[in-house]
Amino acid sequence: MFDPNDIRHDFPILNVKVNGKPLIYFDNAATSQKPKQVIEAIENFYFLKNANVGRSIHTLAEEATELYFQSRKKVADFINATPEEVVFSSGTTESLNAIANVVAEKFLNPKDIVVTSILEHHSNLLPWVKVCKEKSCALKVVNANKNWTINIEKLEALLKEGAKVVSLTHVSNVLGTINPIKEVSKLVHSYDAILVVDAAQSVPHMPVDVKDLDCDFMAFGAHKMLGPMGTGVLYLKKRYADLIEPWNLGGGMIKSVKLLNEVPELSCCKVTYEDTPIRFEAGTPNVEGAVGLSAAIDYLSKLGMNSVLFHERQLVKYLLENLKGNSFEVYGPKDENSITGIVSFNLKGIHAHDVAYLLDKLAGIAVRSGHHCAQPLVNILGTVATVRASFYIYNTIEEINAFIEALKEVEKMLK
Amino acid sequence: MSSDHIYLDNLLDHYRNPRNYGEIKNPDFVIEDANLSCGDEVKFFVKFDKNKNVIEDIKFVSRSCAVCKASASILTELVKGKPISFVNSLTKKDVLNFFGGRIDPSREKCALLPLRALQSKTKAIEEDSHKNQKDLF
Numbered sequence: 001m002f003d004p005n006d007i008r009h010d011f012p013i014l015n016v017k018v019n020g021k022p023l024i025y026f027d028n029a030a031t032s033q034k035p036k037q038v039i040e041a042i043e044n045f046y047f048l049k050n051a052n053v054g055r056s057i058h059t060l061a062e063e064a065t066e067l068y069f070q071s072r073k074k075v076a077d078f079i080n081a082t083p084e085e086v087v088f089s090s091g092t093t094e095s096l097n098a099i100a101n102v103v104a105e106k107f108l109n110p111k112d113i114v115v116t117s118i119l120e121h122h123s124n125l126l127p128w129v130k131v132c133k134e135k136s137c138a139l140k141v142v143n144a145n146k147n148w149t150i151n152i153e154k155l156e157a158l159l160k161e162g163a164k165v166v167s168l169t170h171v172s173n174v175l176g177t178i179n180p181i182k183e184v185s186k187l188v189h190s191y192d193a194i195l196v197v198d199a200a201q202s203v204p205h206m207p208v209d210v211k212d213l214d215c216d217f218m219a220f221g222a223h224k225m226l227g228p229m230g231t232g233v234l235y236l237k238k239r240y241a242d243l244i245e246p247w248n249l250g251g252g253m254i255k256s257v258k259l260l261n262e263v264p265e266l267s268c269c270k271v272t273y274e275d276t277p278i279r280f281e282a283g284t285p286n287v288e289g290a291v292g293l294s295a296a297i298d299y300l301s302k303l304g305m306n307s308v309l310f311h312e313r314q315l316v317k318y319l320l321e322n323l324k325g326n327s328f329e330v331y332g333p334k335d336e337n338s339i340t341g342i343v344s345f346n347l348k349g350i351h352a353h354d355v356a357y358l359l360d361k362l363a364g365i366a367v368r369s370g371h372h373c374a375q376p377l378v379n380i381l382g383t384v385a386t387v388r389a390s391f392y393i394y395n396t397i398e399e400i401n402a403f404i405e406a407l408k409e410v411e412k413m414l415k
Numbered sequence: 416m417s418s419d420h421i422y423l424d425n426l427l428d429h430y431r432n433p434r435n436y437g438e439i440k441n442p443d444f445v446i447e448d449a450n451l452s453c454g455d456e457v458k459f460f461v462k463f464d465k466n467k468n469v470i471e472d473i474k475f476v477s478r479s480c481a482v483c484k485a486s487a488s489i490l491t492e493l494v495k496g497k498p499i500s501f502v503n504s505l506t507k508k509d510v511l512n513f514f515g516g517r518i519d520p521s522r523e524k525c526a527l528l529p530l531r532a533l534q535s536k537t538k539a540i541e542e543d544s545h546k547n548q549k550d551l552f
Contacts, residue, residue, distance in 0.1 A: 352480075
C-alpha cells in the first residue's frame with residue numbers, strides 16, 4: 001500500500017491554484033495528471049534520442065528504435081501479452097474504430113449479429129453502429145443487470161442466436177462497475193464468437209491480464225494512466241493478428257513493394273507486409289507517446305496495480321459514506337468493492353452542470369458533469385446528466401472532505 | 416465567496432423565482448428545444464397577436480441548469496408585449512448582458528438555448544410575413 005501524500009510531489013500540476021484554491025482534481029476518468037517521471041522521459045527522448053524509428057541505420061535511429069521496442073515490450077509485460085500482440089495507436093477511440101472496421105471486413109456477413117451493451121462509452125458503440133449499417137448486420141445492445149454489469153443471460157441468448165462478435169467495456173466510465181470479462185470470454189468463445197474489450201477505464205486502475213481474461217482484442221489509452229495524450233494501445237491476439245489485413249498503409253510497414261512489370265506505366269505493385277505488429281503501424285509512429293507510456297507503466301508498477309485499486313476503493317468508500325444524506329442521488333452500486341474509483345451522483349433537484357460549475361468556481365474542484373459520452377446509459381439511469389467524481393493515486397481523504405464541504409455550499413446556493 | 420462567476424444575484428433570483436413559469440392554456444404556439452449534449456430542455460407557450468405581430472403573453476417550463484432557466488425567465492420578461500421584430504433583433508450579446516456581459520464559453524449554449532428556441536419560431540413568422548407581402552404585389 002502507498003500513501004498518496006508521498007507521491008503528490010511528483011505531480012507538478014497539483015500545486016496549481018484554481019480560482020484561488022489549491023486544485024482538487026477529481027476528473028481522472030477523463031484524463032489523469034502526469035508525474036515528472038513521464039514528462040522527463042518525453043523530454044529526454046527529444047533532448048537526447050530523437051530520430052525516426054525502424055528506418056535509418058545511424059546510431060541515433062538505432063537508439064530511438066530500441067527505445068520504441070522497449071516501450072512496446074513494457075506494455076506487453078504490463079498486460080501479459082507478447083510484443084507482437086501490441087500495436088500502438090492514437091488512443092482507445094482509434095483502436096476501437098480500427099478493430100470494428102477490420103473485424104467487420106474479415107468476419108462479418110449480412111444479417112450477422114454484433115452485441116454490445118448499454119454500459120458502453122460512445123467509442124465502443126458508434127463504430128459498431130457504422131460497420132453494422134455498412135455490412136447489413138444487426139447490432140444488439142444488451143441491458144445491464146441490477147448490479148450494473150452486463151446481463152449474462154441476455155448475452156447468452158444472443159450468442160445462441162448466432163452472434164459473431166461481442167464488444168464490451170471492462171469498466172463503466174459512468175459507474176465504475178466491472179464487467180466479468182473472464183466469464184464473458186468463456187461464454188463468447190464457447191459459441192465461437194469474437195470478444196472485443198474496451199479497457200480504457202480498467203487498465204489504468206486495476207491489474208489486467210489479457211491471457212487470463214482471454215479476450216481477442218482490447219483497447220486502451222495512455223493518457224488516463226499517467227501517460228501522454230495521443231497514444232493508445234490495440235491488443236490483438238496473435239491468431240487474429242495473422243489473419244487481419246493492415247488498415248493503414250504507408251511507410252515502415254512493408255517487407256517489399258515491387259512493380260510487376262518493367263514498364264512502370266503498365267505495372268501493378270506486389271506488396272509484402274511486415275510481420276505483426278509493425279504491419280499495423282504505417283507512418284512515423286508516436287515514439288514520444290510510447291516512451292511516455294512506458295515511463296507511466298514504470299510508475300504504476302512501482303505502486304502495484306492492486307494497491308492502486310485498493311487506494312481508489314478506500315476513497316470511494318469514504319465518499320459514498322458521505323453521500324448518504326437525502327440531498328444526494330447516487331447512481332450504481334453503493335459497494336466500493338464492486339467498482340473502481342468512479343462515483344456518479346446528483347444533488348437532488350439541481351442540474352449537474354450547476355454543481356460542477358460551482359465546485360470549480362468556489363472550491364477549485366474539477367469534476368465532470370453531463371452524460372460522459374455514454375448517453376444511453378445515463379438516460380437509463382433516469383437522468384440527463386450526472387456529476388462524476390473519479391479518483392486516482394494522488395487523491396486524498398482530505399480532498400474528499402473539502403469536496404463534501406463545497407457540495408454543501410453549492411446546495412445552499414441553489415436550493 | 417468568489418464573485419468571479421456567473422451565478423450573480425440576478426441569475427440566482429431568476430433561477431429561484433423564475434418569472435412567467437408555467438403553461439398557457441390554448442397557446443397560439445408552443446416551442447420546444449433542447450441541448451441534448453448537456454440535457455437542457457426548454458418549452459415556451461406563446462399567445463400571439465397576428466394582426467399586430469406582437470407577443471401578447473409568454474410562459475415557459477424548463478428542465479435545465481440554472482443558467483438556462485434564468486436566461487429563459489429573463490427573456491420572457493423582455494419580450495412580453497413586444498413585436499416579433501424586437502425578438503428577432505435580440506443577439507447573443509444581449510443574452511450575455513443578462514449575466515453581466517460575460518459568460519464562460521462552456522456555459523454559453525446553456526444561456527443561448529432559450530433565445531435560439533424562441534427565434535426559431537419568430538424568425539419563421541417574420542419570413543412568412545415578408546413572403547406574403549411580396550406575394551401581394
